[in-house]
Amino acid sequence: MRPPTRRQFIGASAAGVAVLSMPSFLAGCAKDAPLETAVATTPANPFLTWFGIDQAVIQQVLSELTARGADQAELYFQHSRSSSLTLEDGIVSKASSSVDLGVGLRCVVGDQTGYAFTEDLTLESMLQAARTASSIAQAGGGPAIEEFRFVEHKGLYTLVQPLSEVGVAAKLPLIEKIAAQAQAADPAVEKVRVLWSDYEDHVLIADMSGAMHMDVRPMTRVWCTVTAKKGEETQSNSSNLAGRRGFDFYDQEQIDLLVKQAVDRTMILFEARRPPAGEQPVVLAAGASGILLHEAIGHGMEADFNRKGISIFADMIGKKVSSEQVTIVDSGIEPNERGALNVDDEGVKTQYTKLVENGVMKGYLHDGISARHYGVEPTGNGRRESFRHAPVPRMRCTFMENGPHTAEEIIATVKNGIVAETFTNGQVKIGAGDFTFYVKNGWLIEDGKKTAPIKDTNIIGNGPDVLSKITMVANDFRLDTGGWTCGKDGQGVPVSQGLPTTLVSSITVGGEDA
């Protein structure tokens, strides 16, 4: 009923705190270059039709937006269609759908931003918003746009069948099959909940240079939650698969994976305990443990915090921060991943950006404002939750490249410690560098062997300190198959993460009975 509460907004934005989580409704590697197809300027461009506008309208609104001068200005048109289906107690008795339509208008002068948006795409309403956004500019006028160039961005997530063409009749059997399989997987399973959700974003970015970038961005997710009971004890856990993927992706193999993860992660909780409290070695299992990179370094390398001098990494470019085994990347070009983007939300083509190469800090994640500040090219990291928000530097798909070791070698070197395997959320204070992530499932290591399962343990460390304590990296890199949403400045965006098995020699583990 209400908009996001003020308290959450204030808490999330004012302290330089960023949050990574998997909320159930907010929406988680090959390296081919994206295709870019220039299409002819035509009044019948389907994107313009979609928004019920034409070039003359865009021209008029852009010229109002830049009438008092601008270093950067753009219109961000968005039409988003989403739907979801929920199964509980054996039946799909809830469906949701939503349509979100609007335009965000931004005028940037130096590092100052004027922003307005409207859901009413009439000329009058857009001109009013343009005047509001341009009120920060003082003098001069932008150059008149003589000709628009249409750039349709494609390649990373073009679907065989658009999601809008997949009806409820196709989705129901998939959902029922997942639920039946989970229910049958173990006699202790008492309840199963399956949530399917999909959305399709149509984005048109018209900037003051006359470029019009177009992108269709799909997203799907299926989520399976299991509750099991043994005697008086109840446990529940879940698993999800997510990506910029079509309905056809969710075949028997994927269903088997999803159900196995959800059931196994629940059943093991009956045997799991807390690890001992305090500092100890932590082995991060391949895949979802990429959450470490997201929190320990990723946010601190977003250039807005560095431009303002308030990140713990503000003076570290060119310095050795970690072992030579460590190369950390933020990539926008991993096909079909949640963090994939053909073009960022400012109209910049995305790329494969190295944050750390062989242990040395390489460069920041830039949007247009920070790139101009540092005199470098933007890296395609300017992202926003929707047309209601101005873009800021954000991660896309963040991971570590393979190292020289094997997972077995790494575990064998640990006398007493833990393996962290699945996670629910993480958080970081970007200036102080303190970060956390919450381990839902893992293992105790005793004398170089995985012994007992562990659960519900928060891990807390300091970014640069933990980077310096990465001592071994394995050769089993993979991206997480589950979906992650990253929150910053009150905006949530889809991201991905991955890691090969990695050893941190010492970090504080929230356990019991130390």
Add this chain to the structure above:
Amino acid sequence: MPEIDQLLERAQQAVGLCKTAGAEDAWASTSRNRSVEFTTRDGKLEKVQESTSRALSVQIYTEGRYSQHSTTDLRPENLKAFLDEAVALTKALQPDPFRTIPDPALFEGRPEVDLDLVDGGLGALTQAQRQQWCEAMDAAAGADDKVISTESTVQDDHYMAAAASSNGFSGTSQETGVWMVSSVSLQDEGDKRPSNYDYLGGHFLAELPDPAVVGNGALQRALVRLGSVKGPTGTKTIVVDPRAGGRLVGSLLSPASARSIQQGRSFWAGKIGQPLASDKLTIVDDPLLVRGFASRLYDGEGIAAKPMSILEAGVAKNFYVDTYYGKKAELEPTTGSPSNKVITLGDKDLAALLKEAGEGIYVTGWLGGNSDGTTADFSFGLEGHLIEGGEIGACVGEMNATGNLVDLFMALTAVGNDPWIYSSTLVPTMVFEGVQISGA
């Protein structure tokens, strides 16, 4: 026609459109939010954002089936097509005997009180005034040699909403809000740049403090974080600051719903009449708090608002029951969503409680962590200070508190007289004994 009446009319029209499209019953909600955010960094304009946002959502009940839909595309032909499609989608679902529109008997007895949530003068607030306040916050926040940067924001909005149903509900609500927020980043030893923030505000312009109070608050709250070190591992008494207490109370109450219980994912199952906390904890959900931050006359299902006891001297009394999960669990609906959570106060202030504690950890904030609503197991990152000889001592961080929420609240030994009132969860200082802390 006043804007709020237009919203109600649009909701009623949407109910009509759903019925025309073939729905047996429908519920429609409309809203509109006017919002301005003005931000300076180091006394210089950083960002201005202004918007008027609108939304329409409907819930459709037909042939024992249910669905919910929302749109911001209100162009008449698109809206009609959207609702036609929504009704058709609903009919393709599986029937569920528990999906019924809320019982109109629950709408009755809506209180006729003035919750005092709207400042009619807010619309006259000027950008020049916002800028002046931000500059004053930045100036106060920047008054120390260690400051790298300050950022200050004035944020205000006016939210209006209306709802109507095919079985006789209609209602409107609105509230205004205006907040001052300031944050400060400091240079510490090495590369560390600790930051902190402060904020004050309310529904009314008259509730705003002198902006220097907010700026200075942020500065002082950042300065105390300088030189933070990792604290010790062990079992400790923790004294939780009122601003940090909301996180713990929120985690305790989060599975207190018919939905969680019926779905088998709540440690509240079977606990009505049983203790879930020590006798020091009494919580009332009070939607009728004048000028409260979650006050309302009816909830999202139109249920007339009334105060509800959640925990009384630690014993579970009620939880949140909506129509659907109430029917499934054979419980009478109370309300499906929390409002203001008011904790009964003790008679001591923070200084007295610290003195009583003697040694331990004074927790001023959490970082990450989570809790399991099924088992109540939790593990939270924390920061704060050592308590040494009953006084606030060295600044510590990079630690975790780990345990079970029920065990934790059973070990609640005292609550203070000092609630943090700028929240819908009004929590005073809380003291817990025997908490497992992990640090160095």
